[in-house]
Amino acid sequence: MVAQHEASAITPVQVAPVKNGQGRDHRIDAMRGAALLMMFVDHIPQSLLNRFTMRNVGFADAAEVFVLLAGYASWLAYGRGFKKYGVAGCLKRIFRRCVQLYIAQAIMVFVSVASIRVWRHFTPVPVDFLEPELAHGIGWIWRAMTLDALPSNLNILPLYIVFLAGFPLYFLLMRLQRYLALLVAGALWFLINLDPDVNFPNWLDPDGWYFNPLAWQFLFALGVTASAETERRGTDFSRIPVLSFCCIAYLIFSAFQAFPWAQWSLPDLRPLGDSVSPAKSWLSPLRLFDVLAIFYLMQSSSVARVWASDTRVGQILARVGRYSLDVFVVGTILDLYARLVFTSFGDGWILQIVVNVVVLGVLFALAGWLDARRKRQQSQALAAAG
Template identity: 75%
Template sequence: MIRIKGASFLTMTAQPDTQGAEQTPAAPAIKPARPASGISAGRDHRIDAMRGVALLMMFVDHIPQSLLNRFTMRNIGFADAAEVFVLLAGYASWLAYGRGFRKYGTVGCLKRIFRRCVQLYIGQTLMVVVSVLSIRMWRHYTPVPVDFLEPELAHGLNWVWRVMMFDALPSNLNILPLYIVLLGGFPVFYLLMRVHRSLALLLSGALWMLVNLDPGLNFPNWLDPDGWYFNPFAWQFLFALGVSASAETERRGADFPRLDLLAGCCILYLVFSALQAFPWAQWHLPDLRPFGSMIMPEKSWLSPFRLLDVMAIFYLVQSSPRARKWAADSTTGQLLARVGRHSLEIFVVGTLLDLYARLIFNTFGDGWLLQVVVNVTGLSILFALAAWLDNYRKAKKLAAAKA
C-alpha cells in the first residue's frame, strides 16, 4: 500500500455521535432533510466495515516480505487503504463533531476535538518510542537493514524534540500527525460550511490543485528533504470530501442516489485502474496495461488518478443498499465493523506488530511456515483486540445506564 518511506494511514477517527442529533436543530446552511423511506437512521456500518478493511490491509501492506500483501487493494487500483481511511476519517468527523457543535456548543465541541487530538498524539508517541527502542535493542543481537530506522534516530536523543514537535516524521509513523493536522483544522472547515456548503469544498479543492501544480508546497521534515510524505495541503481535500459527503447524507436523510450512468463510469474507471496498476510481472503474466509507459500516480500529493479511484469506490459502496445490509447483518460485515470501530487502538497495535513481523522475517527468513505463523498471529491479535474493546465499551455503557 505504501512505500517504505511513508506510513500507512489511517485516519484515526473519533467514534460518531449518533445519539440526540435528530432532536437538535441543524445549522441553517446544512439543514437536514426528512429521512427517505427504507433508510435506517441508525449507525451506518458500512463506514466501520470499510475502515476495518483498510486497517487490516494496512497491517498486511506494511510487511514487505508478507505474501498476503499481493492481495490488497493497492495491487488492483491506483489508490490504497490510506486514501480510504482518510476519506472515512472526514466522513466520521462530521458525525462526531459537525453534530457536536450543535449538541455541545462551540466550547464543548472544541474540547472534544482537542481531547481526540491528544489521544492521537499519545498514540504517535507510543509508536515512535517503542519502534526506536525495539530496533536499537534488536541490533545488539542481529544486523538490521538501515531502512528500518533513519540514521538520525539510530543514536543519541537529539531527535526527540523534533519528533515530538512533528518537525521529524519517521517512516511508517507519519499518518497520525497528518490526522492531527486535519482534525485540528476541522473547526475552520465547519465555519466555512456555515457560510456556504460549497465554499469550504471549493477552497479546499483549490489548495489541493495548487499542490499538484507545485508539490514543493509542503510541511518541512528533518528526516526527508521532500517534506511530509502525506502532504497535508493535498490530503486535506480528501478529508474535506469525506466531511462534505457525510453532511450531505445527513441533510438528505438518505444514501446517495444510485445513478446508473455514474455507477457505470465508476466501474469502468476502476477496471482501467486495476489493469493499469496490477503487478503483471510479479505474477508472471502477460502485461495487459492499457498504457505501459504510464507512471504510477504520485501518492504524496494525492494525484487526481488516486483521488478518482477512492471516490469511485466510495460512491459505489455508499449508494448500495446491499452493501448497507451486508455490513449490518452479515457475520463478516460485523467482524470488520468491529475492527473499524476501534481504529486508533487497532492502528497503533497493528503498526507495532508490523515492525516485529519485519524484524522476524529479516532475522529468520520468510519461508511458508513463518509466513503462516506471523500473518495468522498478527491478524488474530487484531481481531481479538477489537472484540475485547467492543465488549469493554458495551459493559461500560451498560454500567452507565444502570447508574
C-alpha cells in the first residue's frame, strides 16, 4: 500500500507544490486510484472488465504502479518528516503506519478465511480459493500473524510493511549520498534476478513470497528517489524528446508483446512470440522498464497534470487514490465475494453488470464519504481555531 501524508488512514498525501505556480500535483493520487481499481478488477478472473486493464497492454500491471507510488508517497509522508518532526517523532509515525497496515492485513486474512469456510458449507468452493493449510483448524493463525503465511491476493500489504520499516535506512543512505540508497537497492535487485530463489519464507508456498521483497524494494527505492528529486528541483521531470520517444517505443513493443491476441480471436502479432515471459515475482527488467516508462511520461506531462486536477474523471480517481488503505481493504474483501458469487451462480451478463456496478459503486462511494468527512473535520478545526 502507498503511504499517505499523515499516518492516519484517511489523510491524503500532500504532493509538494512546484515553482511554476501550478499548485498541487494530483497525478500521483490519480495514478494510484487507477491502480487500485485495476487491481480490484484483475483479482476477479471471471470479470470481463479484466480484459481492459493495463496488464493486457504491457508487461507491467497495477502492482508495479502501486509499489512505485508507495515509494514516491513515502518520501512525501516521511522523508520530510525527519526534519519536521525530528527523528523520534518520524520513527513513531512510521511505526504507527506499520501497525495500521498490519491490522488491515490481519482483518483481510481472517475475513477471507472465515468467509470461504462458511460459504463452502452451502455450495462447493474451488480449492484454489483457499490454501489447504488454511482450510482446517486454527494452527495457521500464528503463522498468518507473524507474516509467515501469505495467502494468494493478500500479499501486497506485507510487502509495504517491510519497505516502510526499512525506510529509515533508505533515508540514512540518501543523507550520506543522494543516490547511495538507489545504488544499493539496484545492486540487490540485480543479484535477485540472477538468483530468484533467495526470498522470504512463506509457509503456504515453497517458493517464498510471491512479491520477492529483495527485488521489489528497488522499485520502491526508485519511487523514493524520484519524489526526493522532484521536491529538490521544485518542478516536474524535464520532457526530453529522445527519452520520451524511447519510452513510447518501448511501451508500443510491450503492448504488442503482452496483448492477449488469442483471447480476442485475433492473429498473433507478438514480435517475439512465446519467447518472452517476464517474471513478476522478482520484477524482471522488462516489467521494470515498462512501469518506469509510464511513470516518466506521466510525470513529465503538463497535460496529465491538468487532466488529474481539472477533469471529473481525474478528480474521482485522485479521490480514490487519496484513501488507498481503506479502499484497498474494502476492495480486497469485495473481490473475494465477487469471485464466490461468479463461481457459485455463473458469470453471465446480468451478474457481470450487477457485481461490477455494485462493487465499483461501493468503492467510489467509500472514497467520496471519506473525502467529505475529511473536509468536514478540516472545517470544524478551522472554526475552532478561529
